[in-house]
Amino acid sequence: GLALLLFFRHNEAYTWTNPTCCVHNIIVGKLWIEQYGNMEITNHKTGDKCVLNFKPCGLFGKELHKVEGYIQDKSKKKLCALYGKWTECLYSVDPATFDAFKKNDKKNTEEKKHSKQVSLLVSASEESDEMPMPDSESVCVIPGSVLLWRIAPRPPNSAQMYNFTSFAMVLNEIDKDMESVIPKTDCRLRPDIRAMENGEIDLASEEKKRLEEKQRAARKNRSRSEEDWRTRWFHQGPNPHNGAQDWLYSGSYWDRNYSNLPDIY
Structure with a gap:
């Protein structure tokens, strides 16, 4: 998968891979997003690694938005467990406590399954692609857990601003x-x-069309003069930590010397 790179002031470099992102109902119905699969975060200074599993939604939506995993050192010893929902919160807890909780939870789930009638099952082909309702209990907090992150509430005018967060x-x-x-x-x-953003939708459409035509013309002119397009502040090359092809910072942006920039707007 795609690896991304992040540096911290403690001279630590991290790379991570993204889980699969599935957007449901793009054409018809209410749009909703599902993340599933594994995410691996590596600290290249210490060798520590975080392996997270984003749970697929499932037929009845029981695992909707859930994420869990472990942080381990370079010898693969589990340092802590992480769990929560990527849409709500993330907790940390001792790995032994987490494993015991999961084992007990699995046992309870299996007992409930045996007590339910088979007639409750519905074939996936008959189901619509509507977003399942998440569990009413949301995230069950394991005793001894530490809250690492909780999502900030949406601003009151979020509905008028494309449901954006404040950030x-x-x-x-x-x-x-x-x-x-x-x-x-x-x-x-x-x-x-x-x-x-100013609500001038017709003008936005006209400007978008104008910019696209301007970009096509600029590309055509470059091909005539055999001029290569060069990115100014980033270039492609091997990631120094994992060797993958990446965009590397070329420097000079923060010098604020913005002369000879193309007129793209």
């Missing part, structure tokens, strides 16, 4: 002071996005 809302925010220190190619200056 997502400010990603494209811009003010006059900021405009003087960012390059003119910064995506926050894209006129079609600015128009869309």
Whole structure:
């Protein structure tokens, strides 16, 4: 899978792989997202590794959004267990406590299965692709657990802002002071996005079409002059930690020397 790289000020470098992301009902119905599969996070300084399993939804949605796994050292000794839901919260607990809880939970689940009638099962072909309702109990907190993260509540105007979180809302925010220190190619200056955020949908559509035509013309002109397109602040090369092909920082962005930038908007 795709490996991503992150550096921390403690001179630690992390790479991680993403689980599979499945978007349901893109064409018809209520859109919802499911993450499933394994995610592996490696600390290349210490050799510690976190292996997380994102649970598939299943027929009745019992495992919807659930994630669990372990952090282990380079000798594969489990240091702690992690569990929760990627849409709600994440907890840490001693691995022995977690394993005992899982064993007991599995035993209880199997007993419930035997007591249920087979007629309750519905064939997957008859089921719609509606998002299953999550468990009412949500995340069952194991005694001795430490809360690592909990999702912040959505802002009151989230419904009017494409259901964005507060963080997502400010990603494209811009003010006059900021405009003087960012390059003119910064995506926050894209006129079609600015128009869309201001609710001017027709203008946003027109601007998007204009930008696409401008990009095609620029590409055509480059091919005529045999000029190669070069990315300015990143280049492709081997990741120094795992050898995978990656985008590596070329430097100079923070010098704020933004001369000779192409006119892309």
